Amino acid sequence: MVNEEDIKMFSEMMKNIFAQVKHDIVGQHEVIEGTIIAMVAGGNVLLEGVPGVGKTRLVRSLARVFDLPFSRIQFTPDLMPADVTGTNIISPDENGNSVFKFKRGPIFSNIILADEINRATPKTQSALLEAMQEHKVTVMGVSRQLSEPFFVLATQNPIEQDGTYPLPEAQLDRFMFKLIVTNPEPEELKSIITMTQKTMEETAEKACSGEKLLQMRKTANEILVADSVLDYTIKLCAATQPDSKYASETAKKYLRFGVSPRAGQALISSAKVLALLNGRFNVAYSDINKLAYPVLRHRIKLNFEAISSRITPDEIITMILNELAGKKGEKIEQEDVAKVSANVQNKKRGIFKKNK
């Protein structure tokens, strides 16, 4: 049962975590907030951004802040599943007999940085599936539980697509959030350059622990959700499914596939953390709307019309949210798309920034 101490602890921990991460990361407030929300809610995060914007640094910094074991896996085309999960190797036992002994892979850690995850083959990428969803690894018929808390924080580069393997839907669906890491603003860049002249090492200090993180998750789970808010979340998910009877006009026009039930789970879990983070004890529609972008943008599959019209997933999410809010039928034409895109680029950077 959650008590007053837990609420206070949640509030203090969050405050400390943000403060420490900001020692290493300049700007990117919404990316930081999104990553922390996902971690507290128990989700994995896919960070997408061009090289050098601080994706890896953010993950390393978070590992320091949470004081959790951290593994970095650099995904390459020749990376094998065993390189991720570990494998049985023949080694001598005490008696000198050769026996198979399981050599743990880098997945056996609490925070996994899957760097440039889309450069590995689908076979290797899928090695993460079980770990991401069930927090266990099965090798040679033997399942091994991963220690909690367990997170996969993956990065991918949206530009260099040569020699990459787009993540399959099953893999994408296991990421709670897809966060867009953008280039820093000039002022932020100035601070980054100044800061890294002193040292390139992360300076964030421990602000939380694995146990406390699990307790924070438990506390956030107690946040109340009204039926009407839950219904709204379900409607939102159903509205993205073009074949559903609840499909929005936007989904019918621009989507091949909508989101899975995991999206609904992710929305509610993360909305609870966001609500508590904002000092509220109930989930609001605004929480759902705010989190719709990082939760839904990688789960919806655009059809040819959307791709050829250069409509982004975030624009589609905006249209669906507008439809749900009663602002019916934004039939976005090419010029409107250009306007929307321009607005998106002018908005403040962060996780809730519209995907480009």
Added chain:
Amino acid sequence: MEKLFEKYRKRLNVFAIFKSILLALAIAFIVMGITSSATWIAKASITTTLSLVCGFGGLTFFVAIFPLYFKQFRPTTEEVAKKLDALGFDERYITMYECQDKTSYMAKLQREDAKKSLSNVSAKRLKFSVAIPLIIMLALSVVFAAGTTTGTILSASNFSASIEDDDKPPEDKKEYFTVTYKVFEEGTGTIEGDLVQTVEKGHYTTSVTAVSASGYRFSGWVDEEKNFLANQNNPRAEVNVQENMTIFALFEEKSNSDDDDNEIGDGEGSGDKDPELGGGGEEKPEPGESQGGGGEGTPGGGEGQGRENNKVIDGTVDYKDNFDREKFEKELLDKDFPDDLKDLLGDYYGTLKP
């Protein structure tokens, strides 16, 4: 929770009553329109129309307003909570309402948070709003009721009917004229038949006969100014009546030479001519006075100058003694005359010499 929402509920109640009134009015106006249409079809009087329209309208209003308020617009606690949330309270109150039975620490915190947020919120922040369809419905119902009621009242007051009459061609109107027969000088004679007759325009009077008193003889038919009329037949009838008419029978004293009393002026007189009466038989009929067979002279002239009944039928043909009754009857029957005209002509020719 009820206490917490009390002042907001009161305000929303006022809005609910107002909305109920608007919708009840809209329904009442529709009923008024339907009622006035029904009274128009039933051709009810203005008083009946107004009574029914106002009665049904008022009744509908009072019958509708209560169910509308209690079933439709009266705010429930949940609706009050949602209205408050819409002010920017992030679903605090709907959550509070739905989770009011929960006893967890988080639920308690949530309730406290909600109460705290509401402590300084004025009820005036809840703004009255009416759905546009309701306004449109009200406006249309007012127009419908006003239009149909006005139309019905105008129709009942024959306003519309008179307009319709004006649109009809003149020949469709039925006009009636009065033809009055009088003796020019009382005591000189009498007129037998209907002395005052009301006749439809273009139709015919029944025949009247001037009968002179003793010592007088029938001189002719004259108007008020003693001008002799074209048709001097006795009996006479007016055909194709086009105006109100007053016709006088003029009698004059018999002179010593008047041995024969020919009351109908059969030309047996002495032949003295009265210049005033236009004796001589060559007078033309006055324009417009021809009523179907005017004579060419004045009665009472001497032989050869007086009128014989069988001389003139249509003013141009002189039958004299050649009147062929059989031929006449055959022709008359062949004509497509109205029955009353045939009767009249039959009467007339009955007076002619065989």
